[in-house]
Amino acid sequence: MLRSHDAAELADFSTTYSEIGARTFACLLYQLDCLDAALYWWRFAAGAGDPLSAHLLAAYHAAAGRGPDARAWRASARLLGFNDTHLPHPTRHGTTAAEGYVEHLPWNKIPEVLHGFPPPPEGLGR
Template identity: 40%
Template sequence: MPRSIDDYLDQAFLPDTVTDADLDALHREIVRDVTATLMFGARPAPEGHYPTALGNAEAALTALSTELIQSTDAAEHLARIADAPSDADGALHFACILSLAQEPDSALWWWQFAAGAGNATAAYCLHLHHLLRGELRDADHWAHQALDLDSDLHLTPATPGPARRLDHPVLALREAVERLKVEELAGAPFHHPDHRLADQIEELVDAC
């Protein structure tokens, strides 16, 4: 059975066995798990394995990113961001590709740009991104931003229908991202979108 909060507290009061750092880590773990339960609900897991905030956030972010890049208008959005870096929907889709290709720092920049331009879905992606990293204050901030931008936004993405889940990392997407122009911005990689990626997106998704 999962350990209860009382179990954690009993352990915490054992003399000379738990440091202040251990207690801080324990507190963060409890907060993460409670937050995950409140936001995502309890989910079934294999025997001996229990859902965590990290696992739930990663699954939700992967599912949402996959759904977006598999959409029929993904190529159009990517073409627009290649022409006009100010296009919020294009920035959202490009960030999702970067995330699936395991370029989270670059994805973070593009999600922030899209959210700053008023895209609620990008703000929700940022919420999941920070929740995945255990950065609960930032995750909470972006959850509120997402709802402020769109009060009808569902914080738990619908389970994908017939769309096929992509493996993570996605080799085809990874290779396509690796050939993009990259520069360093504030110490992190910054990928530039281009038309070739827009032209290949359907092929890349099918190859995964």
């Protein structure tokens, strides 16, 4: 979502409060683990008529095990006309993370990071 063409809407969001900007801002907040704020802005965007935001809310509630909420948001997404054309289109293909998003961790440092966790099952690294 944050790599889609909709990310450009985020720059004007503070002045326009567009539904696409709200959805993109919500996705950024979700990535930053600010769940309550992300849900607020997804609801804002869905209420403003963004079908993808309603779909994202349905998917979130389904994953969280909240069936009635998931069904309600799925119905809202359908009423707003959600279909596959509303899914974001990545600006580049691949699974590389943005520069500085992931820290490189040398193999010899992994035991320090995992200190306190149970050891992996025997043969997992083979």
